[in-house]
Amino acid sequence: MKVAVVGSGAMGRWFASFARQNLGEVVVADAEVRRAKAAAEELGVRAAKSAEEAVAKADVAIVAVPIPKTPEVVRSLSQHMGEGSLLMDIASVKSDVVDVMKELKAELELVSIHPLFGPGARDVSGKDFLAVPVRPGEMYAWFKGRLLELGARVTEVEAEEHDRLMAISQSLTHFVLLSYLSALSSMKESKRASGLRTPMFDALLDVALALLAGNPEMYGEIQVFNRYSQLARSVLMEACNSLNIAFAAGDVKAVRKIFDDAMKLWGKADVKGAYRRLYERFEVKG
Numbered sequence: 001m002k003v004a005v006v007g008s009g010a011m012g013r014w015f016a017s018f019a020r021q022n023l024g025e026v027v028v029a030d031a032e033v034r035r036a037k038a039a040a041e042e043l044g045v046r047a048a049k050s051a052e053e054a055v056a057k058a059d060v061a062i063v064a065v066p067i068p069k070t071p072e073v074v075r076s077l078s079q080h081m082g083e084g085s086l087l088m089d090i091a092s093v094k095s096d097v098v099d100v101m102k103e104l105k106a107e108l109e110l111v112s113i114h115p116l117f118g119p120g121a122r123d124v125s126g127k128d129f130l131a132v133p134v135r136p137g138e139m140y141a142w143f144k145g146r147l148l149e150l151g152a153r154v155t156e157v158e159a160e161e162h163d164r165l166m167a168i169s170q171s172l173t174h175f176v177l178l179s180y181l182s183a184l185s186s187m188k189e190s191k192r193a194s195g196l197r198t199p200m201f202d203a204l205l206d207v208a209l210a211l212l213a214g215n216p217e218m219y220g221e222i223q224v225f226n227r228y229s230q231l232a233r234s235v236l237m238e239a240c241n242s243l244n245i246a247f248a249a250g251d252v253k254a255v256r257k258i259f260d261d262a263m264k265l266w267g268k269a270d271v272k273g274a275y276r277r278l279y280e281r282f283e284v285k286g
Contacts, residue, residue, distance in 0.1 A: 004029065004054040006073065007064035008039035010119040010215065011090060015062050017043050018124070022150060023143075029054035031065075052080045055087075060139060063089040067221040071100040083107040086139035090115060092170060092218070093226045094132050098159035101134040110134040111143075114162065116169070118214060125151030132159050167228035174219050175233050177208045184208075199282040 001024030005016040008030040016039065020026045026045040030036035033049060040047035048054035055061040055077050065073050070091040078087055086109040089097050094112050101110040112132040121127060124147060131154055133140065144154050157165070184190040184205075194205060211219070223229045246254035263271065 001025065002027070002057060002059045004048070004051075004058035004061040005064060006030075006051045006054060006061065006077065008035045009064060011115070012062075012064035013039050013043060014119040014121070015064055015090065016040075016045055019060075019062070020045055022146060023060070027054045027058070051077060055081050055085075057082070058085060060086045060143060061088065063087070063091075065091075066217065067091050067093050067225050071097045075100050075104065078104045078106045078108055078110075081106065081108055084137070084139065085109065086111065086137075086143065088113050088143075092166060092222050094159040094162045095227065096225070098132050098134055108135070109137040109139050111136055111140045112159070114166075120213070123150065127152050129154045130162055130165075131156045132162055163226050164228050166222075167226055167232040170222055171226055171229035172232040172236060174211070174222060175229075175236060177211045178219065180204065181208050181211070197282075199278050202282060202285070203278060 003019040003023050003026050005012050005019065005026065005028045008016070008028050012028065012030070016026050016028050020043060026043075027048050028036050028040050028043070028045055029048040029051040030039070031051075033047070036047040039045075051073070058081065061077060061081060063070060063073050063077065070089050074087065074089055074097055081087055084107065087101075088111050090113055091097055092114060094114070098112050101112065104110065111134060114130040115121075115124075116128040116130065129147060129152055131144070133156055147154055193201070223233075243254060243258075
């Protein structure tokens, strides 16, 4: 199996390494040829002089470029791939790229996938993929089957559903963490407080700091290009404002309503499990 990975950023390199170990022969390409060569040397794969060259003989092509560039790169590369080959992207926002895929006339398999993890993952075992099958066929069935064999979970959705779900799990989550980091940076004693560990502060600070290992442009693009991100942010801001007003008025019972609503959604078993894991982590780290 010949696999082309277009884009040699962190996730592009991750997919190139994954493909080399699990899928077949790999070639990488990047708009900056020097980056492609550096990635190829690091990973022990071949670098192409251009993306068009990389995909021309590929059975599977994976586009791993910034979100706003993905639709046009997919459109362009579709003209250079062989009949029956599989063209995929891994962008975190799907509506625009899927719209482009639906317009393409090339005799290709077209699927938009989203790995719900970053380049820190060792493998795909136990990891989730979302997939939007636009024009699936035998190649996609093989690729999906390989992921399942390796222990991944693959959930197929429509593009709009993908973006609505990711507005919760990505946009909302990232916005909380970015706001938290911004607030900490504005408070003079944050660094000192970080040495006085409580289990929840310690866990949340670790998650927030882990965000900084990622690409800041990508986090911004998710907020800007997912059309449901604004709604997620608005819901959060409304919740924060309502809670702030309640506390300013001395209403301590506002917390009880949040507890009751959340318990209805998740249940006691999930709460107890989360609390147990919190302290397991805290005591191991301590």
